[in-house]
Amino acid sequence: MSVEIELRHARVRYGPLEALHGVDLPVPAGGALTVLLGRNGAGRTTALRALAGTVPLTAGRVVWRGTDVTRMHAHDRARRGLCFVPDRHAVYATLTVAENLELASPDRDFAPALTGYPALRALLPRLAGTLSGGEQRMLAVSRALLTHARVVLVDEPTQGMSPPVAARTYELLAALGGLGVAVVVAEQRMPPGLLGRTASPVIVHELRRGSVVFGGEASELRGGPSGPSGLR
Secondary structure, three states: EEEOOOOOOOOEOOOOEEEEEEEEEEEEOOOOOEEEEEOOOHHHHHHHHHHHHOOOOOEEEEOOEEOOOOOHHHHHHHHEEEEEEEEEEEOOOOOEHHHHHHHHOOOOHHHHHHHHHHHHHHHHOOOHHOOOOOHHHHHHHHHHHOOOOOEEEEEOOOOOOOHHHHHHHHHHHHHHHOOOOEEEEEEEOOOHHHHHHHHOOOOEEEEEOOEEEEEEHHHOOOOOOOOOOOOO
């Protein structure tokens, strides 16, 4: 399986604390869904930010299709085809839903977002800041459906969503992988029913205290899909 983007021996520090300890994290090219698992403080969010370029590495490299992009700014990675959906402040609260979607799709072709999340249609004139948490996550994830990105990174995509909408979200993200997009999501635990809902392979990396303690297909996890350390 070819690699789209990866961290190589990546280290990240926040002041005196090191959040990533020499992490190697290969992200396969489209066709697979990559899941980063870990409790709060494990380093999963930092790993996503390092790939996106929103936090600098103190050591190591970020390599994208064979090119070292470690010093490439986040906005340049975005122009190159990387879409990062953070867990917080992922929408423009003072803009309407339609305006948020327009920023992701200047040609105003919102069809992929509205087909994926039909509930957004009635919300188009609403200010994004007035939406519920689950509605804001739908809007945020919609960016990934509209940007025609080569790499999509989403931190806790289903936070605040109802179980049916969460399941739909993972179906949409897995479908992006089937279109050749490298998709990485970060979650505290394996999403329920994920393995049975996607035709694509699911690659799991579990982080613990800034280090990768497991990497492989989800079916290889000891004790089933909750993870080798019993994440639930």
